Amino acid sequence: MNAVPLPKATRRGLADEAADLVRDALFDGRFPPGAPLREVELAAGLGVSRGSVREALARLREEGLVRGGWHRSATVIEVTADDVREVYELRAALDVLAATTARRTATGPRLDRLDALVDALEAKAHGGADDAELAAADLDFHDHVYDLAGNARLTAAWHAIRSQIRLFHLHRVTGAADGYRAHVVDEHRRIAALLRGDDESALAEYVREHVDAARRILLAATR
Incomplete structure (x- = not known):
């Protein structure tokens, strides 16, 4: 043939x-x-x-x-309520799976990188970085959680929506009616700490709430 x-x-x-x-x-x-x-x-x-x-x-x-x-x-694209609902509902499911998988598989030295990323986020949040730099630092943290999970298909699913998330997240940071800079560091330190712990259900619940809070803020901004 x-x-x-x-x-x-x-x-x-x-x-x-x-x-x-x-x-x-x-x-x-x-x-x-x-x-x-x-x-x-x-x-x-x-x-x-x-x-x-x-x-x-x-x-x-x-x-x-x-x-x-x-x-x-x-x-x-505009930040519409339907887009926010669809993207952030999917993100919540993916982020929970990434975090719980990373908790089971990641070793201490690899988790140390998360602490460094939170430090970098803190420096930008309180050091006068612009909104775009801050939004990028936030997503750097979440990118590493997906890397820690070590699931190529899960990472591919994340990257399928990552660009939209970054654009929507910039919209949220720019609005910042919720005092984003004041609490973003503590939220990510909490996720990093839960990834080192033994309570997987607490990690899943907190990650889901972390995403849902962003979704609610964005939905309120579209009204």
Whole structure:
């Protein structure tokens, strides 16, 4: 049986770089929710072709950061109540599974990294870091919990919604009506401590409440 020839691989380096740069701009708050993303302006600003921008926007659309595109104008996703409910309900389930799995499998030295990440979060929360830097430091902590769990498919599920979570989380931090900077460090130290403990049910309950609190705050902001 003759092998079917495969199509030639194509390089998409410029589209990949354009996607990274636009994504970073979204996470930095330079394009607020609902802002238009115009191909011509982005191509000129990034120094790439409109085709590369079009591919970049398609990738960001797959990540859930952009709506529209191709035959419709692309815009940054808005923080709607339905989106918040769907994303944070899924996040709660994933975060609980990641935390309880990490508690069973992670060793002391690997858990020490969590303490360092909380220290970094504290430095940003009380050291004048901007909202985007603080939101990124928060998610760095949660990324490491998933790493500690050591479940590749669980991590892949996390990354499927991570971009949306980071954008929504930036919206929450920027609003900060709940005094986010005042309690974020204590919340993450509590999670780190529970990961070292023997009470898995207490860990699961606290992680679920941690996510649910963020969901409630975001839902209140969408009204």
